[in-house]
Amino acid sequence: MTEQPGGLVLNLECTIEAPPERVFRLLTDPAELVTWWGPRGFTTPEAELNLSEGGAYRLSMQPPDGDLFHLAGEFFEIDPPHRLVYTFRWEEPTPDDRETVVTLTLKTVGDATQLTLSQGEFATEERLALHRDGWTESFEKLAYAAQSGM
Known part of the structure; x- marks a missing residue:
């Protein structure tokens, strides 16, 4: 996992x-998405x-200790299995939340997929850091789901 400035x-x-193709299916098939989406424990x-x-789209998330x-x-854009672009907004936002745009790009690298997000x-560094942590843990779960389902 690398982060770019x-x-x-x-x-x-x-x-x-x-x-x-497998990674894109995990990102877009509701039955697959629920197996990995969210940070550890969610x-x-x-x-x-x-x-x-x-x-x-609408996702329900359940934290380990919370509501x-x-x-x-x-x-916005769906180009299987190469690109997915969509808006992201919390339905119960905090004052520092705002709607953002997520762009996911998938590229074949040998037998693997390079996934770029x-x-x-973001309105604040705090909200960016929250999403960085959430996506990082989610991508770890996604990688595990991709390997275990093959």
Whole structure:
């Protein structure tokens, strides 16, 4: 996992030992998404996705010790298995939350996938750091799910 500088835009990159088609399916199939989404200890009881440009999604997230919360957004671009662009907003936002845009790019590297994430722009460094930690742990879970499902 590497992080690139970018002000209040989060940029992460990781390599997943699975082909892009498998990784893209894990990112977009609700039954697959709920197996890995969220930081360590979190579960995703529900995932609703209308995987079409302009289509909406909504995820329910359950922290280990806390109340269920939700995030939602709309898809801007869907190019399987290469690119996915969508908005990201908390349904119960804190004052420092704002809607951001997530861009996920998948590139074949040998037998693996290089997954690049860009998300922003964040209102504060604290919100960027929260998302950095969440995505980093989520990508670790994604890598495990990609390998265990092959």
